[in-house]
Amino acid sequence: MHLSKVRRWVFGRPLKTIDAPHQSISKTVGLAVFASDSLSSVAYAGGEILLVLATIGAAHYWLAVPITVAICILLIILTLSYRQTIFAYPGGGGAYIVARDNLGEAPAQGAGAALLTDYVLTVSVSIASGVDQIASAFPVLFDYKVQLSLFLILVMALVNLRGVKESGRIFALPTYYFITMMLLMIGAGFWQAVNGTLGVVGEVPGAHLETVSLTGLALGLLILRAFSSGTTAVTGVEAISNGITAFKEPRSKNAATTLLWDAALLMVMFLGLGTLGYLIGAQASEQEVLISQVARVVFGDGTLRLLTLSSATVILIMAANTSFADFPRLAALHAGDGFLPKQFTFRGSRLVFSTGVIILAALASLLIFIFGGNVSRLIPLYAIGVFLSFTLSQAGMVKRWQKVGELMRTGQLTPSNEIATLGSILRYDHLWRPKQALNALGAVITAIVTLVFLVSKFTQGAWIIAILIPSLLLLFFRIHHHYRHVAQVLSTAGEHVSAGRFPIQTILLISDVHRETLRLVEYANSLGVPWTAIHVGVNEGRLESIHQKWQERVGMGELVILPSPYRSLSQPIRHYVKSLLAQAPNGYVQVLMGQLRTGSPMTQLLHQNSHFIEQLALQDLDHVVVAVVPIQLSALEQEEDEGDADDVRAELAEPPVRV
């Protein structure tokens, strides 16, 4: 099995079940692990605001500054609101768990559907933006953006199928590299601005030139659209609340501190980059990203600009990589509860949820392909899922505080006792009202942002998500229903296997009289059951010779020829088997067929592999057992000298058939 060697080389040696890692990380590493997702959005959010504003002309680029400030206020509210989730769910407070604990099954599945959708988009957007950074540095690559993106996703899928061990350390370097380069650039930029030495950007390749005059409602909608594009900057702040268990004790406290650091860094970078962009007269462009323009003015065209762009590329790839951890884990959670195919719960040889990794890579690649790897076209689909899950999670928290308040009022919850729920522990808290108000504010604001996003970007692609998430929700519940139904039907409680014996009719499918046929007959004889041989006459010219060879070389049993005017191999057999079933309704039909195995997948493809076709054709019949009797080419080679030429020619002329 040389395939298994290739697999081992690509994916590494298998890991035992008990090898599952149990590591805990410090705040510094935690910041590196979880911040890549949120910080990386700085690389495109600012530029996307400009691209929307470009419609009404570069004279309105100043609007980007107040929009950025508004988004920062949103970020502050979200951070404080999520801080409370971290303390309430020390075991991990993803939107799925919080919604399930407080709001019930349907909102939880809704939050899950929204998050799964968004993980896919995180990969597409991050990779597309990462490639944009590369193409800004090397414009010659601009034409190959799609191919480059798909290649990167393929590599990430392979790496993640292998399993990312000691992920903390791998993350630390790129995240801090990016933070360093961004702070350096922003610091230097403001220093130059204060000293009056900050330049302007001049000509930008691919800069937008069109200008439409908008007023009133249309202008308002456009500003909302720019705001929506910018809100992609706050995606990723929920990551820490998902991964609290990864932190060292005291977990919640460490996670909360890390969240504050993450938010503070994000705000400094987003505001800094936006302001600098305005000061240098940055242009909306799909060919040169905002970071590249700022770096060009602040650092010049040399090494420092390339270092800045490479740091942005690397952190974007890391951000995509967090989805490769989150998507399979969440999908496995859903699947474990019976809302997604069970395959999502299988851990591969490297303890990775392989199905999730493969599906994520395939869907993200599909999006990249459909939208031509263009970040601006992907953005309208992005962030809706995140904001919807924000809303559900915060609404769940509001409900939770209400529960705490109720229990305190009725005296069931006192300063000296605790009450456990599905995912959290309820504690006495005399500040429950202000805390509830803060989560309610978070829920309302994110609900408004979700709506703004949906409305302002509806025609640009948000409608896809508006259809997709409810459809997924429906699908999840249908899957759940199917699993419950099958489990009920298969159940054997209180039953016992029947002692009776049922009649079995055996048929042998033969395509010619060669070694495969002789092997089949020998096996049927060894079984010691009566049998009939069947040949489907797809090629009338060969029937005579087959009959003759059968008499000469087998000379036992009955050979039945089934006519097949439409050259179908499978239909005549299907009808024949059905007639046998009708003769003995309680019995079985055993269909024996031979298969030549060449020992290599490449040469196996050269053969008809009709056993596969036949199995498919009999797929929907009950009480029909298909048995494949193999004959290995290598085994034949050892015992055999060469056949005669006439026979060889006959073998070569296999008949034309159809499925």
Next chain:
Amino acid sequence: MHLSKVRRWVFGRPLKTIDAPHQSISKTVGLAVFASDSLSSVAYAGGEILLVLATIGAAHYWLAVPITVAICILLIILTLSYRQTIFAYPGGGGAYIVARDNLGEAPAQGAGAALLTDYVLTVSVSIASGVDQIASAFPVLFDYKVQLSLFLILVMALVNLRGVKESGRIFALPTYYFITMMLLMIGAGFWQAVNGTLGVVGEVPGAHLETVSLTGLALGLLILRAFSSGTTAVTGVEAISNGITAFKEPRSKNAATTLLWDAALLMVMFLGLGTLGYLIGAQASEQEVLISQVARVVFGDGTLRLLTLSSATVILIMAANTSFADFPRLAALHAGDGFLPKQFTFRGSRLVFSTGVIILAALASLLIFIFGGNVSRLIPLYAIGVFLSFTLSQAGMVKRWQKVGELMRTGQLTPSNEIATLGSILRYDHLWRPKQALNALGAVITAIVTLVFLVSKFTQGAWIIAILIPSLLLLFFRIHHHYRHVAQVLSTAGEHVSAGRFPIQTILLISDVHRETLRLVEYANSLGVPWTAIHVGVNEGRLESIHQKWQERVGMGELVILPSPYRSLSQPIRHYVKSLLAQAPNGYVQVLMGQLRTGSPMTQLLHQNSHFIEQLALQDLDHVVVAVVPIQLSALEQEEDEGDADDVRAELAEPPVRV
């Protein structure tokens, strides 16, 4: 089987083998059928010449006129040379057949490999160019060229899988539509030129602006490159010699007349368009094709220009469609001789060589994807195969005339007798020497063009073809070797089936104790053989419960638990089966496994389908027979009331496994 209904709706009702069409067509229809391939190249060849010349600046665009004239001379020689092939091979004189008849197996396979490669490229180039015409008319579609091309190829594949009946009539309209629009435009253009009212093209979107100064060798190479790009115009003239049998009697004469008409029309259009392009100052552009620029000047921006562009689009699609007829037919020829997988010879339900259609569509789509649907990037790969096959075919004709000459000299061939060869009939011909000289001229000229193409475009992609065609040739012969070898090994001449009975050991694979398991046990009992049940312990937590249920509900036979620390389902079974084989080296191991069939492909995907994994794992073992005992969900539903809740929960919690 609702799938078969969908299939019938998409692909139509199955056709009987004896329904294969035998139609013969007139010269007018023949021109329409075969000319689409050759005439359509007018839509891009001229523009591609300009795109190469653009490197040295618009001031050198006049060079396009002498290059076009040179290509027309090449076309005249080719036409006369191929006219002789048509008379020599009235049964169809494709390069494969002529080379096989005169030069032997290797050159024939080489010609075939070259042609197959080129059929794929014809589809890619024609569709990409067709989409270019559309994008010239509607620039907003420019960004979606790749998606649009892939969609068109998909539709063509579906149409061709359905089978194109009465193809003559389908072809007639578009071809004559294109001829009419082109002649109208060229006529009107020259009329305007003579009257001095012909305008100039003015600004062209995406016009090339770069200018490099080249001299000496580099300039010469560039001109050769422009010439090579232009020679794509003559591809397709071989089509008629392939399809002589489709013509009415006298076949050869009708085909030859059609060829002359085809060549004459091609020359008028190619020269006319090239000259007009020069007169209006047409610009090299990947956004607006040459026909669009000329039509804009001659017809203005209105309906006539759109009609012209639409005629070009349609004929390009028709040209791609000829490959959908030719590729599967040639692949079937190769496969019939054992040089390609036999699947290529199978006719589908609609009498179409389905495999060839699917493979062609897949490869052409891949090329479109890799090269971003860009005609200029595809062109360096194109035409090499055609010119190589031209050379081989003409060289074969030279050899054939030599044979005629020899036979005449020795008196074996006289005016009153004929000698048959593999694909043709040798006749006495006192003009054999000049005719041989003409074919020799054709062979030498096309060989030179092949070399010029290869050298001048080598770094731009021609190297791919230089590697691909020899690799294909090698592959063909390896496939042939494999088929011969297998046929020899399988041959049973002079043998007789052995009368002995061999010991069979039976094992039952069980994942749990539910209805599937009971069915399996009942079937094994009905077979009347001793058996052992095997469970792979991927989930230690469930072993206790399975053991208990086995005792309660089966209570017979032995249940063996195989440990599986790496969660592998297949490896423990593989080892167990190997140990059984070692115990009885001459015997068989029969592996029985159950499969729940849900009756729909969608819900089937929700189940583990582990029988598939197991079959794969036992794939390379000889004497191991795998039998799948099905249990249909629908059958269970009829007989069953609901199971108890505990059991249902256990069923839902299937263990995590790996392949």
